[in-house]
Amino acid sequence: MPKISKKAQLFTESVIREMTRLCNLHNGINLSQGFPDFAAPEEMKEAACKAIRDDINQYAITWGSRNLRNAIAEKSALYNGLTVDPEKNITVCCGSTEAMIASIMATIDPGEEIIVFEPFYENYGPDGILSGAIPQYISLHEPDWSFDFNELEAKFNNRTRAIILNTPNNPTGKVFTREELSFIAALCQKWDVLAITDEIYEHLVYDGHTHVNLAALDGMADRTITINAASKTYSVTGWRVGYAIASETLTSAIRKVHDFLTVGAPHPLQEAVAVGMRFQKEYYERIAVEYLERRNYMLTALENAGFRCYKPYGAYYIMTDISEFNFPDDTTFARKLIQNVGVAVVPGSSFYHHPRDGYRKVRFAFCKKMETLQRAVDRLHDLKSRLIPF
Numbered sequence: 001m002p003k004i005s006k007k008a009q010l011f012t013e014s015v016i017r018e019m020t021r022l023c024n025l026h027n028g029i030n031l032s033q034g035f036p037d038f039a040a041p042e043e044m045k046e047a048a049c050k051a052i053r054d055d056i057n058q059y060a061i062t063w064g065s066r067n068l069r070n071a072i073a074e075k076s077a078l079y080n081g082l083t084v085d086p087e088k089n090i091t092v093c094c095g096s097t098e099a100m101i102a103s104i105m106a107t108i109d110p111g112e113e114i115i116v117f118e119p120f121y122e123n124y125g126p127d128g129i130l131s132g133a134i135p136q137y138i139s140l141h142e143p144d145w146s147f148d149f150n151e152l153e154a155k156f157n158n159r160t161r162a163i164i165l166n167t168p169n170n171p172t173g174k175v176f177t178r179e180e181l182s183f184i185a186a187l188c189q190k191w192d193v194l195a196i197t198d199e200i201y202e203h204l205v206y207d208g209h210t211h212v213n214l215a216a217l218d219g220m221a222d223r224t225i226t227i228n229a230a231s232k233t234y235s236v237t238g239w240r241v242g243y244a245i246a247s248e249t250l251t252s253a254i255r256k257v258h259d260f261l262t263v264g265a266p267h268p269l270q271e272a273v274a275v276g277m278r279f280q281k282e283y284y285e286r287i288a289v290e291y292l293e294r295r296n297y298m299l300t301a302l303e304n305a306g307f308r309c310y311k312p313y314g315a316y317y318i319m320t321d322i323s324e325f326n327f328p329d330d331t332t333f334a335r336k337l338i339q340n341v342g343v344a345v346v347p348g349s350s351f352y353h354h355p356r357d358g359y360r361k362v363r364f365a366f367c368k369k370m371e372t373l374q375r376a377v378d379r380l381h382d383l384k385s386r387l388i389p390f
């Protein structure tokens with residue numbers, strides 16, 4: 001029998017995508033996977049159709065169409081305080097997922113250590129395994145998901161090659177503060193460590209919190225890879241257009257890996273994303289207000305249904321504690337919730353390297369139309385008496 005590789009045996013299929021499939025099977029409302037059920041901006045859809053009609057249907061330059069790279073550089077200067085040369089510092093990839101794995105493969109050798117904040121976006125686990133890196137986890141502590149500065153400092157050593165962070169954060173909704181990022185920046189410089197930051201939720205921040213770009217902090221431009229994508233900001237998760245911004249040296253390595261992984265992101269969609277990236281600031285202000293309304297609605301509804309919520313200040317998820325429901329674990333709870341109630345969530349264990357650490361948690365996504373959220377909330381009514389553990 002042909003065998004499968006040791007690497008592939010080391011991780012399971014995505015729990016989040018499994019929940020989506022189970023949800024479809026039971027005709028449930030999908031509050032598990034983070035994709036919107038509302039329309040993408042009209043101008044971008046038009047631009048995508050036009051690009052195809054204009055026969056922009058062949059490979060773009062491997063590292064991204066010039067038009068999109070120019071738009072990324074303009075937007076990065078405007079919103080992120082970054083000076084980015086589109087010819088030297090940008091690699092357009094198939095979503096931020098590919099930008100992350102290409103960046104890790106381009107910079108980390110097997111046996112080197114990477115520091116990862118936990119709970120973490122589930123892709124970072126397999127990303128580490130595929131690159132042969134050894135993850136060192138640093139806990140984000142409830143209820144505010146802060147981390148212990150001394151504990152972080154103790155994780156850095158001569159084998160540390162990179163730190164991976166995601167702000168605003170999935171699944172916790174934490175927005176890393178300037179003070180926290182400055183501390184991380186100082187450690188990176190002290191230990192000659194690279195920072196890889198996933199900033200895909202940069203425009204979704206609430207309650208006066210602000211998104212700070214690590215790469216814009218003193219001394220960090222050349223030792224940070226900033227990962228981002230059109231997926232969340234423009235509600236086009238299926239278009240698969242993301243990018244990595246880095247120094248010229250790092251970028252040339254990322255571009256090589258990217259070239260042989262995927263060649264390039266879909267060319268007509270790159271042109272359409274360039275249109276979105278040139279939207280005025282009102283667009284970003286509007287989506288933040290709309291998401292805030294969804295967050296507030298779901299926070300109240302979930303508390304009423306018996307969940308203890310960790311209020312998110314960024315991104316579009318609510319991490320909750322399910323202790324009140326007396327279930328043996330999060331996965332049993334999530335399966336029952338789909339089968340008996342028709343609402344899909346993600347079991348908390350998928351965000352921890354020791355699954356037990358997430359047994360008392362599930363994550364809700366609120367990137368849905370208000371009417372979808374209202375239908376889900378209707379189903380959660382009187383939940384405790386309807387959701388029996390065994």
Ligand code: PLP
Pocket residue numbers: 034094095096097098121166170198200228229230231237241242
């Ligand atoms: N990074 C984070 C933190 C995410 O939450 C997600 C999707 O949920 C992704 C990356 C995936 O992004 P993309 O669809 O651009 O690959």
